[in-house]
Ligand SMILES: *[C@@H]1O[C@H](CO)[C@@H](O)[C@H](O)[C@H]1NC(C)=O
Ligand SMILES: *[C@@H]1O[C@H](CO)[C@@H](O)[C@H](O)[C@H]1NC(C)=O
C-alpha cells in the first residue's frame with residue numbers, strides 16, 4: 001500500500017516534470033519569431049513575405065525540419081543581406097544541427113545560449129560584424145564538427161573550452177582581432193581536427209609544442225599575427241600536413257628543416 005502511494009506520487013512528479021520541460025514546435029516557432037524580431041534590415045523582404053504567421057514554420061525559407069518529430073533541425077540563412085543582432089532565444093532551437101547565418105551583417109555579441117544547442121554539428125557565423133569575446137559555452141557543443149567564426153570583429157583569447165570538443169574537424173577564427181597566446185594543450189583532445197585557421201589576428205608569443213597531438217591536421221594557417229620564437233620540433237610529426245602558413249609573423253624556422 002505504501003509503495004502504491006509512492007508510485008502515484010512518483011508518476012505525478014514525472015508528469016509535472018514532462019509538462020514543465022516540454023519543448024515542442026511552439027518553442028521553435030517562438031524562437032524563430034524572436035530571432036526575426038531582432039533583424040532590423042531585410043532588404044529582399046525574405047522574412048516579411050515568407051516567415052508569416054499563417055504558414056507552418058517548416059515551410060519557411062531557410063528552415064528544415066526533421067521528418068519524424070517535425071522540429072527545426074537546420075537554419076540556413078547565408079547571404080540574405082540581413083542586418084541585426086542574434087537573439088538569445090536561438091538557443092531554444094534544441095533540435096538544431098546546422099546553423100549558418102554567414103555573410104550577413106549581424107552585429108553585437110554571439111549569445112552564450114548558442115552553447116545550449118547540443119545537437120549542433122555545423123556552426124557558421126562567418127562574414128558578419130560580430131564583436132566581443134567568443135563565448136566559452138561553445139565548449140558544450142560536443143557534436144560540433146565545423147566552427148567558422150571568421151571575418152568578424154571578435155576579440156579576446158581563443159576560448160580554451162573548444163579544446164574539449166573532440167568532434168571538431170575545422171576551426172576557423174581567421175580575420176578577427178583575437179589576441180593572447182595560442183593555448184598550450186589546444187590539441188590534447190582534438191584528435192579529429194583537420195583544419196585550424198587563425199590567420200589575420202593578433203596572436204602573440206611562441207607557438208606551443210603539442211600541436212602534433214592534432215594528428216589529422218591537414219591545414220594550419222597562422223599567418224599575419226605577432227607570433228615569435230622558433231617552430232616547435234614536434235610539428236615534424238604532423239605527417240598529414242599539406243598546407244602550413246606562417247608568413248607575416250616573427251617565427252624562425254630551424255635551419256635543418258625542409259619548410260619553405
Ligand atoms: C507545446 O507545449 C506547450 C506547453 O509547454 C503547450 O501549451 C502547447 O499546447 C504545445 N503545443 C503543441 C503544438 O503541442
Ligand atoms: C517561402 O519560401 C519557401 C522556400 O523558397 C517556399 O517554398 C514557400 O512557398 C514560401 N512561402 C511563401 C508564403 O511565400
Ligand SMILES: *[C@@H]1O[C@H](CO)[C@@H](O)[C@H](O)[C@H]1NC(C)=O
Pocket residue numbers: 079080081103
Ligand atoms: C554575400 O551575400 C551577397 C548578397 O547579400 C552576395 O551578393 C555575395 O555574393 C555574397 N558573398 C559571398 C562571398 O558569399
Ligand SMILES: *[C@@H]1O[C@H](CO)[C@@H](O)[C@H](O)[C@H]1NC(C)=O
Pocket residue numbers: 023027088089091092113
Ligand atoms: C527561450 O530562451 C529564453 C532566453 O534564452 C528563456 O528565457 C526562455 O525561457 C526560453 N523559452 C522556452 C519556451 O524554452
Ligand SMILES: *[C@@H]1O[C@H](CO)[C@@H](O)[C@H](O)[C@H]1NC(C)=O
Pocket residue numbers: 105128129151
Ligand atoms: C561590417 O563588416 C564589413 C566587412 O568586414 C564592413 O565593410 C562594414 O563596414 C561593417 N559594417 C558595420 C556597420 O560595422
Ligand SMILES: *[C@@H]1O[C@H](CO)[C@@H](O)[C@H](O)[C@H]1NC(C)=O
Pocket residue numbers: 139160161162164
Ligand atoms: C573540459 O571538460 C572537462 C570534463 O568534462 C571539464 O572538467 C573541463 O572544465 C572542461 N574544460 C574546458 C576548458 O571547458
Ligand SMILES: *[C@@H]1O[C@H](CO)[C@@H](O)[C@H](O)[C@H]1NC(C)=O
Pocket residue numbers: 212233234235236237
Ligand atoms: C613525435 O611524437 C612522438 C610521440 O608523441 C614523440 O615521442 C616524438 O618525440 C615526436 N617527434 C618529434 C620530432 O618531436
Ligand SMILES: *[C@@H]1O[C@H](CO)[C@@H](O)[C@H](O)[C@H]1NC(C)=O
Pocket residue numbers: 228229250
Ligand atoms: C623578431 O625576433 C627577433 C629575435 O627573436 C628580434 O630580434 C626582432 O626584433 C624581432 N622583430 C620584430 C619585427 O619584432
